[in-house]
Amino acid sequence: xxxxxxxxxxxxxxxxxxxxFDGMVLEKDAPVPQVGETDVLVRLHGASxxxxxxxxxRGEYFFEQKFPVVPGSDGAGEVVAVGPKVTKxxxxxxxxxxxxxxxxxxxxxxxxMVSGLGGVIDxxxxxxxxxDQEGLVRMPSNLSYTEAASLVCAGLTSxxxxxxxxxxxxxxxxxxxxxxxVSLFALQFAKAAGAHVIATTSSKEKGEILKKMGxxxxxxxxxxxxxxxxxxxxxxxxxxxxxxxxxxxxNTVRESIKAIKYEGVMSAIGLLGGEMPKxxxxxxxLKVFTxxxxxxxxxxxxxxxxxxxxxxxxxxxxxxxxxSLDQLREAYDYMWAAKxxxxxxxxxx
Numbered sequence: 001x002x003x004x005x006x007x008x009x010x011x012x013x014x015x016x017x018x019x020x021f022d023g024m025v026l027e028k029d030a031p032v033p034q035v036g037e038t039d040v041l042v043r044l045h046g047a048s049x050x051x052x053x054x055x056x057x058r059g060e061y062f063f064e065q066k067f068p069v070v071p072g073s074d075g076a077g078e079v080v081a082v083g084p085k086v087t088k089x090x091x092x093x094x095x096x097x098x099x100x101x102x103x104x105x106x107x108x109x110x111x112x113m114v115s116g117l118g119g120v121i122d123x124x125x126x127x128x129x130x131x132d133q134e135g136l137v138r139m140p141s142n143l144s145y146t147e148a149a150s151l152v153c154a155g156l157t158s159x160x161x162x163x164x165x166x167x168x169x170x171x172x173x174x175x176x177x178x179x180x181x182v183s184l185f186a187l188q189f190a191k192a193a194g195a196h197v198i199a200t201t202s203s204k205e206k207g208e209i210l211k212k213m214g215x216x217x218x219x220x221x222x223x224x225x226x227x228x229x230x231x232x233x234x235x236x237x238x239x240x241x242x243x244x245x246x247x248x249x250x251n252t253v254r255e256s257i258k259a260i261k262y263e264g265v266m267s268a269i270g271l272l273g274g275e276m277p278k279x280x281x282x283x284x285x286l287k288v289f290t291x292x293x294x295x296x297x298x299x300x301x302x303x304x305x306x307x308x309x310x311x312x313x314x315x316x317x318x319x320x321x322x323x324s325l326d327q328l329r330e331a332y333d334y335m336w337a338a339k340x341x342x343x344x345x346x347x348x349x
Contacts, residue, residue, distance in 0.1 A: 009032050011125065011126030017058065018059075040095075041079070041082070041130050044349075046076045063117065070122035072123030072346075075094045075123070076152075096149065098135045099152050102311070104302040126348075140309045143316075150345070154301075162186060162193070165267075172195050173236075174243045175200070175241045176245050177246065177291045179203075179210065180247065192314060195242075198217045201221070226258075227255050265292065266289060268295045323346055330345060
């Protein structure tokens with residue numbers, strides 16, 4: 001390891017799930033990881049937070065995890081050292097981390113399913129991290145480190161939903177729910193691809209922002225309880241939307257089903273309603289549509305997304321309040337209280 005690289009670093013560690021956020025510890029003299037034969041050492045400059053990162057220390061995450069673990073799903077930084085058998089990266093390259101480190105291409109598989117950063121594998125809320133050379137993607141040149149970090153989970157989840165199974169085409173219609181990171185990315189990607197977007201929100205102020213971002217129609221779901229039918233009526237011949245990004249769970253699934261067209265695709269992404277919906281598994285048969293669970297996405301899709309972001313000069317919507325690595329605990333509280341709009345950035349520098 002180069003003499004210019006320190007031997008110790010700052011990193012956060014989730015020890016267990018018994019104490020919630022208070023169980024997270026900032027270690028100020030943790031060892032900088034050693035570089036294996038195919039490893040890349042990255043000086044992490046930026047990270048962003050996801051809802052997943054918050055529920056892991058609270059014991060509410062339902063996928064595999066281990067403790068202690070360095071938290072953080074998203075990261076971006078600069079390559080500072082490479083192992084002797086690394087062929088894909090060199091010192092100075094700017095990179096983003098791949099969330100599921102072993103999900104390289106194609107459908108999800110058991111090995112990839114248990115390779116998530118910040119849950120099973122040490123994550124990005126530290127100054128330095130080693131990653132296999134296959135677990136990194138080149139940063140879009142138009143983005144800052146924190147902007148690039150925000151693409152890792154929310155951006156790729158949106159991209160996978162829109163282009164992973166039945167790629168969105170110009171002129172088609174998309175329904176996005178709310179103003180979380182996944183929904184905002186979906187709005188940006190869909191509009192850049194030439195699609196029409198209908199967005200839902202509970203806030204007039206957020207609705208105005210969605211319109212400025214290009215949403216063709218915005219529906220306040222608190223004012224329109226039958227918003228699924230409203231969405232359908234807004235589409236050509238009242239046929240419904242081609243794609244739905246379903247994030248609400250029990251609070252939204254019924255209306256999403258009303259809104260989707262025959263042979264449409266519903267990407268099940270979140271449970272912001274807090275519970276599983278009670279709709280029958282036979283609903284897709286009765287309405288003739290596809291439901292797929294989306295768990296971020298593979299490396300090849302992430303590379304496609306990065307090129308698209310660069311080509312269309314897309315910049316993520318970022319929360320104005322930015323936090324340092326030392327302020328991570330405050331950042332978790334801020335996001336848990338839903339004070340943010342857009343992706344929450346952690347400036348590791």
